[in-house]
Amino acid sequence: MSSTPLPPGLQIEKVDERIMTLNVGPQHPGSGHMRIIVKIDGDYIVSADPDPGYVHRGEEKMAEYRNYVLNIPHLERPVIHDSCNVLYPYCLGVEELLGLEVPERAKYLRVIASELNRCVYIQYWLAIYGIFLGHSTMFMWPAGDRELYIDMLEKMTGARVTHSFFIPGGIRNDVPANFEDMLLKRVNYFEKRIKEYAAIFYDNPILISRTRDAGKLSREDAIRLGTTGSTLRASGVNFDLRVKEPYDAYGELDINVPTLKEGDAYARSKIPWLDMLESCNIIRQAVQKMPKSGSVRVKLKPNPKGGNDEVYKRVESGRGSLGCYVVSRNAPEPYRVKLSVGSFRNLICMPYLLKGEKLGNMPAVYWSLNYWPVEADR
Amino acid sequence: MGTATGIIKALNSGIKHLAVKRFTLRYPEQKLKMVGDGYQFDPSTGVGIAGYKGRHMLFHDHCTGCQLCSIACEGVAEAISMVKVQEEWKQNKKAIMPQIDYGKCVFCGLCVDACPFYSLYMTNDYELSSFTKEGLIYTPAQLQVKPNISQDVELKFDNPRGATHG
Ligand code: SF4
Numbered sequence: 413m414s415s416t417p418l419p420p421g422l423q424i425e426k427v428d429e430r431i432m433t434l435n436v437g438p439q440h441p442g443s444g445h446m447r448i449i450v451k452i453d454g455d456y457i458v459s460a461d462p463d464p465g466y467v468h469r470g471e472e473k474m475a476e477y478r479n480y481v482l483n484i485p486h487l488e489r490p491v492i493h494d495s496c497n498v499l500y501p502y503c504l505g506v507e508e509l510l511g512l513e514v515p516e517r518a519k520y521l522r523v524i525a526s527e528l529n530r531c532v533y534i535q536y537w538l539a540i541y542g543i544f545l546g547h548s549t550m551f552m553w554p555a556g557d558r559e560l561y562i563d564m565l566e567k568m569t570g571a572r573v574t575h576s577f578f579i580p581g582g583i584r585n586d587v588p589a590n591f592e593d594m595l596l597k598r599v600n601y602f603e604k605r606i607k608e609y610a611a612i613f614y615d616n617p618i619l620i621s622r623t624r625d626a627g628k629l630s631r632e633d634a635i636r637l638g639t640t641g642s643t644l645r646a647s648g649v650n651f652d653l654r655v656k657e658p659y660d661a662y663g664e665l666d667i668n669v670p671t672l673k674e675g676d677a678y679a680r681s682k683i684p685w686l687d688m689l690e691s692c693n694i695i696r697q698a699v700q701k702m703p704k705s706g707s708v709r710v711k712l713k714p715n716p717k718g719g720n721d722e723v724y725k726r727v728e729s730g731r732g733s734l735g736c737y738v739v740s741r742n743a744p745e746p747y748r749v750k751l752s753v754g755s756f757r758n759l760i761c762m763p764y765l766l767k768g769e770k771l772g773n774m775p776a777v778y779w780s781l782n783y784w785p786v787e788a789d790r
Numbered sequence: 791m792g793t794a795t796g797i798i799k800a801l802n803s804g805i806k807h808l809a810v811k812r813f814t815l816r817y818p819e820q821k822l823k824m825v826g827d828g829y830q831f832d833p834s835t836g837v838g839i840a841g842y843k844g845r846h847m848l849f850h851d852h853c854t855g856c857q858l859c860s861i862a863c864e865g866v867a868e869a870i871s872m873v874k875v876q877e878e879w880k881q882n883k884k885a886i887m888p889q890i891d892y893g894k895c896v897f898c899g900l901c902v903d904a905c906p907f908y909s910l911y912m913t914n915d916y917e918l919s920s921f922t923k924e925g926l927i928y929t930p931a932q933l934q935v936k937p938n939i940s941q942d943v944e945l946k947f948d949n950p951r952g953a954t955h956g
């Protein structure tokens with residue numbers, strides 16, 4: 413017997429009686445600017461399907477209409493809290509295309525700026541992680557201590573979050589007088605403050621029982637799914653571009669990359685905190701080794717033109733490896749700019765991690781992936 | 791470490807903060823001190839001078855009406871438009887000067903980098919809110935005014951009970 417044709421009009425999808433589909437987001441504070449379609453059986457997640465793309469801004473297309481310098485203010489927008497690191501690969505790439513040699517002092521100042529920015533980003537991320545877990549002290553403390561470095565960056569670059577500080581060929585301006593003293597005071601105090609987070613957050617049995625063994629990602633899976641940054645290092649893979657492919661002054665600095673073996677949400681939330689402690693060490697080393705005076709920027713021609721060339725550069729951002737591919741076709745504007753971001757790579761493993769978790773644990777696992785919706789959508 | 795000791799330790803570290811100095815900056819009673827008089831740029835060396843990127847300041851006696859600032863901003867925010875001014879300056883034959891719309895400006899400072907005649911700088915003034923959209927548009931005459939703001943609070947680290955804003 414041939415099947416009877418369906419009647420026109422609204423058709424109802426056949427569903428399993430036990431399974432319920434929930435849309436978490438896109439305007440839910442527990443999801444960021446994205447939607448997660450979760451299917452639940454009782455309290456347990458059967459499948460989770462992330463649906464990003466709500467904050468697509470067309471950064472890559474916009475870059476094709478602006479010259480190499482005017483691209484700077486908008487290319488740092490994907491993660492304004494980490495704006496120096498987002499611009500970093502673009503600047504490294506354009507420097508290679510235009511054949512610019514960055515002055516030694518600028519290299520160190522870039523390292524300092526990008527480490528400060530990493531801490532500012534991680535503090536913001538940690539504040540949100542705290543409030544996702546219902547730990548409101550952990551929202552207040554990082555949000556307050558972040559101000560130390562924001563203030564420092566403001567004195568260095570002239571803006572609190574969107575610094576527009578890096579430029580192909582160096583940095584926009586030299587640092588103010590008395591810079592090292594101001595910086596070291598803040599770094600020392602910041603380090604003392606973040607060490608206090610251990611007792612209230614990381615050693616807190618309530619947090620541990622909530623996040624231990626939640627969303628376990630094994631070492632093999634972490635590599636197979638192509639995760640990066642803190643997610644990869646929490647699964648026991650020692651991979652950090654600052655050490656593996658040192659750029660600018662990172663090669664001269666001694667960096668201990670923190671790694672943990674467990675691969676659960678607890679380890680993933682702890683790695684960024686260890687990163688911040690390491691950042692303080694890196695900043696102190698950079699201040700010591702930095703040339704005390706000298707040029708910070710090579711003079712650019714107006715409307716500089718690149719040759720017929722292409723280049724791919726990547727750096728370690730707050731969320732993992734961040735690559736930028738720039739194609740130049742003898743014009744003042746790039747022919748193509750493509751950003752390859754850590755957030756999106758980390759999102760790939762989310763459906764695997766959430767399967768079998770309790771729904772209440774979803775924010776704990778989701779945000780531990782160090783995912784930034786705006787960056788993933790560009 | 792047992793669960794009970796862990797919880798007590800966590801509570802304790804919070805309670806200790808009752809004795810820690812307040813870190814909050816009480817804006818607008820207090821305003822943070824900036825370095826310098828705002829972001830400036832030296833076209834001869836091609837390097838900027840550190841400072842806050844706030845509202846611009848236009849020096850009418852230097853501006854030649856060359857429009858380079860406006861061309862730079864076209865690729866960023868299209869905030870600058872060149873307008874006729876009544877004044878007569880011998881270096882500015884066309885008598886046009888930039889007018890900036892702060893509803894669009896993103897305070898990147900690339901217009902300052904573009905100006906070759908030392909006539910456009912930025913200042914420490916960031917309190918630009920207005921009730922109307924027109925109020926955000928600053929004419930060359932308004933941009934000429936040097937802002938008069940008292941920003942004097944600095945972070946202090948000398949107190950053993952924690953850093954404060956004075
Ligand atoms: S600071 Fe940037 S956005 Fe503002 S007027 Fe100048 S170039 Fe335009």
Ligand code: SF4
Nearest residue numbers: 853854856857859905
């Ligand atoms: S402010 Fe500078 S760049 Fe703009 S029109 Fe005047 S002289 Fe030219």
